[in-house]
Amino acid sequence: MAASLLACGIDPERSILFQQSQVPEHVELSWILSCLTSMPRLRHLPQWKMKSKQKSEGSVGLYTYPVLQAADILLYKSTHVPVGEDQVQHLELAQDLARIFNNHYGEFFPEPRALLSTMRKVKSLRDPAVKMSKSDPQKLATISLTDSPDDIVLKIRRAVTDFTSEVTYDPDARPGVSNLVSVHAAVSGLTVEEVVRQAHGIDTARYKQVVAEAVVQRLDPIRREIQRLKDDRAHLESILARGTLKARELASPVMKEVRQRVGFH
Template sequence: MLKKIPPLFSKKYLHKWFSTQANHVKSKEYPKRIFSGIQPTGAIHLGNYLGAISQWVKMQNNNEDIILSVVDLHSMTLPHDPKQLSRNILQMTATLLGCGIDPQKVVLFQQSTVLEHTQLCWCLSCICTMPRLAHLPQYKEKSKDLKDIPLGLFVYPVLQAADILAYKATHVPVGEDQVQQIQLAQDLARMFNSRFGETFPIPHTVITGAEFARLRSLRDPLKKMSKSDPDPKSRICMTDSPDEIVRNIKKAVTDFTSEVTYDQEKRPGVSNLISIHSFVTNKTVDEICSEAVNITTGQYKLMVADAVVSYLKPIQDKIEQYSSDPGYLKDILQDGRDKARNICANNLAEVEYKLGLRVKVKKQQRIEVKT
């Protein structure tokens, strides 16, 4: 709704006022661009793949403009092993390629090699407030057991916002637990636009893999499957050997009822195995229960294990093939870095001009100083 125009102002003022109102009523339209990132902090489990990576592959195959980053800087917010991080970066790249990410269709790069991310992070940090960051639930969760809290853990949501806004991304696929982080990016985009002029689109959250939230820990089906769980038997990783997959599923917590039935509230353990079975075979829950009507849960575990092993085998073969050539993986990341910088360098330059960090000087004849 337009505000009332103050009376008796000059034509120059009214022209400026109407221009401002027009910008207020209709924001600039931006081409659709998707950004997402993944931390190189250990092996990807089945829930990560189904809920995130497989969704990226679908977007890629639908010819979406998508940028993917191996966000190594985010993995440093808590103590880490530098050598392991280096290995994880290449392993994550191999995993993404093995799962179907095509670097010819997607910009795939290593976050720390594109310096514009940290530069924009600082610019956004100067308009963000500490109370705003302190309210984020993930900070509270990750810092509750720490005596000395690293500053990086506190401010990393600003870096996450910079990751997105550096490319003027319009859509960000995330899980439901990341929605509030994206809301910070939205808030910072609005604040910057309000103070310094229209610069960033307001990124939209795209909830992906909500149906895969049903994948629970094999050791505690009341919790989500997580790669941060200290018990490796709680999950199925994309690179687990067939023996490890069979072992983990055989040891999955169920109950004392031998019948195979689906009831998430009363039988969460068995229901979790049925969900996994359904996802890797594309069968419905009813079809699976009908096929398992004459077997025990112990026998059913072996059926699930065989289905998971068969599903992962071709993906694992590709991951192993890519992992055997680290030089190729580095070339992929370097090529992605160049593509990413071609996009975000101009965006950062625009930000710096608007903040007064780049001085525009008109060309003029140089003054000769006589000595």
């Protein structure tokens, strides 16, 4: 994960990159916030409803994970959080917990606001009715940063479309083709309208090749940089170690104040 973030352009001199598990204040704050959270509140969150149905019986960790997310945010007194639309309700839980904590123990946590991405949600290549997910059991459904060019070409060639050969953008009537248009726009920096205009006159089979070439051109340098970074494990570990020290410098005084306010002297 660290190699992927760095390869995608995260600058460790400007951003604090660290492993959450190395900063115990996250879990400590999560437990305190869980004492302020009701079970019905968590039961109605979309991720729990969806994943617990898939697994028939969800785990406690999955059930309480949104509280840990809230702790991740509030521990650094974050004011703005970049999220996708599917995470808005989880951010609302963080806002609620900030208000509840402040009402109980005095004004302390800011209520974080969402910074919604302007990008369209990328859907599964095998089922364009659902979002693309790394946990999807269908290997052809998801494009990974570490996929080889041949893997990417195969996945996009097998992507679900329809029986109309023209390339158009209509997510409701033509979700599969529209998803490819969204992917093409995302990796090329073009607008959806520009992508559709450029695809005028070619059928969807040929368009899949165009999309695959655009995705490979965008992702292959990242894939190679990820591998280069993974080969230098000492460098990655030093970046994470420095990030952990910086994160704990920020988290420790916040957690100390939280303990004092709730009565853990």
